[in-house]
Amino acid sequence: MSFLELDRVAKQFGAQTVVDDFSLTVGKGEFVSFLGPSGCGKTTTLQMIAGFLDPTRGAIRLEGHDLTVVQPAKRGLGIVFQSYALFPHMTAAENVAFGLEMRRVPRSECSERVRATLAMVGLAGYEERYPRRMSGGQQQRVALARALVIRPSVLLLDEPLSNLDAKLREEMQIELRQIQRNLGTTTILVTHDQNEAMSLSDRIVVMSQGRIEQIGTPQETYERPASAFVSQFLGKTNDFAATIDRTATPGQLIAGSWSAPAPAGLAGPVTVSIRPERIGFGDAGLAAKIVTRIFQGNHWLFQCESECGAVIVIRQNDGQPQPAEGEAVRLAWRPEDMSLRRAGGAA
Template sequence: MAFLELDHVSKRFGGHVAVEGFCLSVAKGEFISFLGPSGCGKTTTLQMIAGFLDPSGGAIRLDGRDLARVRPARRGLGIVFQSYALFPHLTAAENIAFGLEMRGVPRAEREARVRDALAMVGLAGYGERHPRRMSGGQQQRVALARALVIRPDVLLLDEPLSNLDAKLREDMQIELRQIQRNLGTTTVLVTHDQTEAMALSDRIVVMSKGRIEQIGTPHETYERPASAFVSHFLGKTNEFPAEVRPNGSGRVLVAGSCRWPAPAGPSGAVTITVRPEKVAFADGTADGLAARIANRIFQGNHWLFQCETECGAALVVRQNNGERQPAEGEAVRLVWRAEDMGLRRGGEA
């Protein structure tokens, strides 16, 4: 049974449709990410869950309770904003205790829960510091502790890591996921960062222009994108025009000089999609797609090759394992496994 449910939720601002037909069921303890570019409706959807915006249509239910007439403060939600929104004149401990005070929690219990919350986010001993004396990462932890100390039914995260530098953001992703797993708090994250969504989520809701493009696990959405938008938004991808042709009793998939048994699906003109890390250089055979190395870029733990092929441009990612790497201008052949391909009707977006 769904713990948090959005049933055909929509939001319009005058003639502008910000969210349309949003349907999602979230299990208790699940970590969900709303992922998409700016203006896709992900923050608007989060604000409707929080109660800051009223839906123009549809329903939002939490544990079977319709939230339509429930004020934000009564919804039992914890929220962490992009700006953290800490009170500068209060210490870390006082910031964390604020929600407990508003709920009338007795002082002794309040102090114990604040100590536990500080320890949970790795800030034991920092309770008397003010936000101005704390780093961005420490302020983010205080904001997270403040949201969790009230023991919310659902934790809402509005791009909380976007202000951190890359290394700290990666560290905080690991810590945030561990905290969420330990507590079992149902969590909804808004982000435009594909890596962040894939690192943290049980499922990802990919959005574009106010609509859901795909819902799936990180592996499903990356490996089997439902549309060209999802394929490109979740990372680099190669696309090759191809054709499915009859072949005796079966069918064959043809792209340039490459041929594979055609999977079930469309016939005629199609587009093959394959991620760059799935592509390899053929080893001393005539198999694969003929290509020439146009450019190669060393990126630390791997090489990125830009290739020209008879089917168009291609990217190849190859791990730097000490073997000789093809030189610029060198003729190669590109190969990949049939099971690593996606297949889309030709011209579909």
């Protein structure tokens, strides 16, 4: 069931390829995030969907119809910009009403919808305010209301929360998620903030250098990163070299003094990837020494020097005593918590 479909979309500026071979299908009502560092092509992809840029190759289809031949003004998509892009010379209500005016919605219906939408984003009573007299969070809500009031087929959010402070951002994330669920609007979010992508989306598209690295649910991308890039980009991770010895039976995965039965498939030198919070201190395992110990409230962060290089360990602060700096420890983890890649990076 594909509602919005991007089929091998590419964008070139001169000789530079900014987006390449981008294929994605988005279901109706789905919330999809494009996640990646700046310059990875996520905003360019969004702008191609919006129609501000034309793809160099590939097709974009909405409910089976080619979207690229439609003028940006006729696409009927709602967009929230990073800068909010509110019309500074219009009040909140006038901002929200603009799209309805363009659609020649009758005045009575228009004012009713404006009022209802502003109320939905929690801005009842702010109709006559000008944007410059509103806080960042309020401006953000007006921008959201303006995009939603036209009942867009797809809502495009371009880093909408990046200008808000941390606390407000968290509140808005929850609210945004609720509104999106209630309305069932298909939504695409562009962000460089992995927490934002994780907490909001049904699926995440991780991008790097114009290419898709992985498409999956937040859990999949976090637990089973498809590439070194994904595992590095989504939270802290430890990568270190190990070998799989197929001469033994069953095959053994060996990293220093840690070993486990090898899974099927790979052989020879591999890269082990393991999240820091999945590593425990035990009696057996990888030999390491604690270099620094940092207290961070609800957890402890340990930087260790192990047989296989630097390793970060995060332990919940459960009130138990923790190893001190300089102490020799053994690091262990469950085989199912790690992911393995052939040495060299590719999955």
